[in-house]
Amino acid sequence: MGRTNEPPRLPGGGFAAWSRDRLALARRGADECGDVWQLEPGVCVAATAGPCEAVLHRAQDFPKAPSPLFPPLNRSSGAPTPEERVHAHAARMRGLRPQAVAARTGEIASGTARFADQWPTGQDVEILPPVRHTLADIGVRYLFSEDAPALLPFAAQLFLAREVLVRPSRWVWPRWIPTPARRFRTRQQTAFVDALRPVVRRRRASGRLGEDVLGQMLRPSSRYGLLAEEAVLDTLPGITVATFETPSRAAGWILLHLATYPEAASRVAAEAALLPADPAATTSAHLDALRYTQALVREVLRLYPPSWLLTRSAPRRTQLADYTIDAGSTVLVCPYTAHRDAREHREPDRFRPERWLDDPESPERPGVFLSFGSGPHGCEGAALAMAMLTLLTAQTARSYQLSEPPGPEPGYRVTTLEGLATTGLRLRATARG
Numbered sequence: 466m467g468r469t470n471e472p473p474r475l476p477g478g479g480f481a482a483w484s485r486d487r488l489a490l491a492r493r494g495a496d497e498c499g500d501v502w503q504l505e506p507g508v509c510v511a512a513t514a515g516p517c518e519a520v521l522h523r524a525q526d527f528p529k530a531p532s533p534l535f536p537p538l539n540r541s542s543g544a545p546t547p548e549e550r551v552h553a554h555a556a557r558m559r560g561l562r563p564q565a566v567a568a569r570t571g572e573i574a575s576g577t578a579r580f581a582d583q584w585p586t587g588q589d590v591e592i593l594p595p596v597r598h599t600l601a602d603i604g605v606r607y608l609f610s611e612d613a614p615a616l617l618p619f620a621a622q623l624f625l626a627r628e629v630l631v632r633p634s635r636w637v638w639p640r641w642i643p644t645p646a647r648r649f650r651t652r653q654q655t656a657f658v659d660a661l662r663p664v665v666r667r668r669r670a671s672g673r674l675g676e677d678v679l680g681q682m683l684r685p686s687s688r689y690g691l692l693a694e695e696a697v698l699d700t701l702p703g704i705t706v707a708t709f710e711t712p713s714r715a716a717g718w719i720l721l722h723l724a725t726y727p728e729a730a731s732r733v734a735a736e737a738a739l740l741p742a743d744p745a746a747t748t749s750a751h752l753d754a755l756r757y758t759q760a761l762v763r764e765v766l767r768l769y770p771p772s773w774l775l776t777r778s779a780p781r782r783t784q785l786a787d788y789t790i791d792a793g794s795t796v797l798v799c800p801y802t803a804h805r806d807a808r809e810h811r812e813p814d815r816f817r818p819e820r821w822l823d824d825p826e827s828p829e830r831p832g833v834f835l836s837f838g839s840g841p842h843g844c845e846g847a848a849l850a851m852a853m854l855t856l857l858t859a860q861t862a863r864s865y866q867l868s869e870p871p872g873p874e875p876g877y878r879v880t881t882l883e884g885l886a887t888t889g890l891r892l893r894a895t896a897r898g
């Protein structure tokens with residue numbers, strides 16, 4: 466093997482500095498080392514648009530590990546094959562593509578309106594739990610329609626299992642050790658699948674497959690025929706939690722921005738005044754007309770991407786930008802620093818939703834907007850997430866002015882371990898006059 470050109474190491478970097486302040490170290494790495502840098506030997510960070518896009522698109526060189534959160538359950542019938550998982554993905558995507566989401570705008574708007582209507586005014590409220598509850602209700606309904614109410618309590622338990630699993634611990638246990646958190650996860654996953662199985666069987670037996678995402682997964686395809694029952698069941702716990710977990714984190718940042726930028730909030734409220742009084746009558750044309758609100762949502766996601774660090778590996782030695790990445794390395798893709806690169810975004814740290822209106826094509830340019838990832842593992846739910854967040858933002862701003870609790874301390878903590886979040890966020894709503 467010839468000489469290698471390793472990515473630069475950040476002086477004073479390393480895991481200890483990383484665990485003290487991940488965002489600050491990521492910023493320093495990008496500023497001082499550039500496109501690609503090394504956090505520790507064998508752990509590289511892709512920090513700017515080009516290398517981030519390259520890693521996410523070169524899935525052969527930089528594969529993504531299968532979801533460690535909800536691995537296939539052990540059963541005598543065996544786990545779905547990789548091919549079946551690909552087919553399950555294609556079937557889900559029929560129900561999640563932008564046209565499918567557009568057709569269900571009224572339903573989504575009714576869900577987000579319930580959140581806005583129920584916000585207790587005149588007091589500081591810890592807002593992420595009710596946001597999560599609302600988005601879970603919308604997300605689970607989007608997947609399972611009239612079967613959602615029976616599945617929602619199981620979805621809430623899956624979320625809890627995820628929280629317990631990702632809680633920081635002093636030890637990293639090998640994957641095969643059944644820690645209490647993993648046993649809890651398996652119990653909740655089994656309970657969810659057991660609740661879903663009769664739904665799948667009933668729909669198949671009656672021939673009424675449904676127009677929702679589950680219905681799409683139950684329809685035979687000309688390419689692969691009918692999906693096996695286990696392939697349907699095994700891929701749904703992860704996506705069920707995904708419908709509300711990351712969107713709730715995003716909503717926390719958005720509501721905080723409505724509180725800290727009242728002029729932007731007023732502009733959203735003015736736009737939202739054009740929404741129909743009956744939320745069920747909201748159509749995709751109404752949603753498309755919320756241009757400033759969508760730009761605001763996108764701008765918050767640019768500055769605070771809830772999934773701010775994506776993990777890949779490099780099983781073989783390969784090149785990235787001008788550097789050699791050793792076999793066995795972990796590669797971290799960092800949308801957070803890519804989004805704060807002045808070469809891609811003028812005044813990158815400034816909150817300026819108008820930037821997306823000035824240049825509406827820009828999110829499509831490689832590396833410019835990575836909050837939903839990119840390439841073969843890009844977010845399946847981006848259209849649904851944008852619809853939920855835009856409507857939640859518009860309806861909330863139409864009804865209320867938000868503010869942070871008075872006092873020198875912020876009403877939240879920025880946490881970075883499993884995504885970028887406003888943990889404990891407290892806000893106050895006052896009816897908009």
Ligand code: HEM
Nearest residue numbers: 707708711712715772775836837838842843844845846850
């Ligand atoms: C603001 C909300 C959301 C954000 C910021 C977000 C972000 C992301 C990102 C960055 C990825 C790529 C991960 C990677 O490359 O490793 C991803 C993947 C994924 N997202 Fe989302 N997401 C959101 C909402 C949703 C929703 C509503 C759903 C469900 C319908 C969803 C389902 C998924 C799934 C299933 C994947 C995995 C795709 C794969 O690995 O092939 N997400 N998401």
